[in-house]
Amino acid sequence: MLKIVTLGPAGTFSELATHKFIKQQSESCNICFLPSIKSVLHEIGLSSDIGILPIENFSEGFIAVVLDELAALDLSIIDEILLPIKFSFVANSASINEIEQLFVQFVAKGQCVDFISGLDNANIQLTESNIESLHECLAGNAKVGAIVPSGSFNSEQFALTIDSVNDYENNQTRFLVLSRNNNHPISNDANKTSIIVLDDDDHPGLLGEVLQSFSARQINLSSIISRPTRKSFGKYHFFIELEGSQNDPLVASALQEISQRNKVKVLGAYKKATLQS
Ligand SMILES: O=C(O)C(=O)Cc1ccccc1
Numbered sequence: 001m002l003k004i005v006t007l008g009p010a011g012t013f014s015e016l017a018t019h020k021f022i023k024q025q026s027e028s029c030n031i032c033f034l035p036s037i038k039s040v041l042h043e044i045g046l047s048s049d050i051g052i053l054p055i056e057n058f059s060e061g062f063i064a065v066v067l068d069e070l071a072a073l074d075l076s077i078i079d080e081i082l083l084p085i086k087f088s089f090v091a092n093s094a095s096i097n098e099i100e101q102l103f104v105q106f107v108a109k110g111q112c113v114d115f116i117s118g119l120d121n122a123n124i125q126l127t128e129s130n131i132e133s134l135h136e137c138l139a140g141n142a143k144v145g146a147i148v149p150s151g152s153f154n155s156e157q158f159a160l161t162i163d164s165v166n167d168y169e170n171n172q173t174r175f176l177v178l179s180r181n182n183n184h185p186i187s188n189d190a191n192k193t194s195i196i197v198l199d200d201d202d203h204p205g206l207l208g209e210v211l212q213s214f215s216a217r218q219i220n221l222s223s224i225i226s227r228p229t230r231k232s233f234g235k236y237h238f239f240i241e242l243e244g245s246q247n248d249p250l251v252a253s254a255l256q257e258i259s260q261r262n263k264v265k266v267l268g269a270y271k272k273a274t275l276q277s
Pocket residue numbers: 007011012013014015054057085105107108128129130131149173
């Protein structure tokens with residue numbers, strides 16, 4: 001039995017991503033929910049074999065806490081999942097102008113900016129998960145509203161519901177499947193690799209050299225993100241995703257070259273997700 005930990009309570013997009021992953025597995029799986037992204041990350045490899053969490057939204061970009069923990073913890077990426085993301089607004093008052101308190105998950109807030117900016121009188125309360133927002137609204141008074149996953153609620157429970165409050169119609173989020181065991185063989189269908197170049201030897205041209213190792217071999221990068229090390233001001237880790245895996249000798253030699261000059265953590269190689277996969 002594969003034990004999976006993800007962001008709860010039940011009903012989050014993370015749970016939907018987990019079910020999409022489970023459908024592709026031959027083994028039976030057991031899901032455990034934890035209330036915050038950080039608590040999920042820290043449980044992987046303890047009571048759970050793997051963890052599933054959002055890493056990147058199509059319009060908002062990367063989730064900083066996940067990148068920072070990937071730099072700090074000993075986790076590896078074994079797969080990724082892509083999900084369409086649709087939000088609805090629910091409220092205990094039929095009049096939107098009466099809403100004084102809005103519960104919204106901290107990543108969801110940036111995906112519903114246009115709608116939220118129209119709620120003139122609402123005080124924003126950030127939550128850890130979209131289902132926490134839903135539960136807060138269900139437990140709240142007549143002046144409370146929430147941004148929640150479309151399809152996660154029964155409209156009879158609310159005085160007002162408005163669908164499609166996300167800024168972009170084709171909103172999508174990418175989730176990572178993470179494990180603590182770093183010895184996974186690279187599967188033959190892996191066509192994407194994630195690495196972190198850790199800032200341990202800052203010098204002029206560090207990033208240029210890293211990029212040159214890839215461009216000299218015609219290796220395409222799909223993302224590059226810097227995150228502060230939080231050790232001293234102006235020092236950064238670089239989270240890089242590239243096409244291909246170390247099964248390809250060109251990728252292997254690029255990573256070997258970069259590793260000779262820098263501390264590199266290869267997070268994992270996996271098959272690039274699509275909405276259909
Ligand atoms: O709270 C959830 O439902 C999550 O799984 C986190 C999240 C938040 C916003 C978009 C996608 C996933």
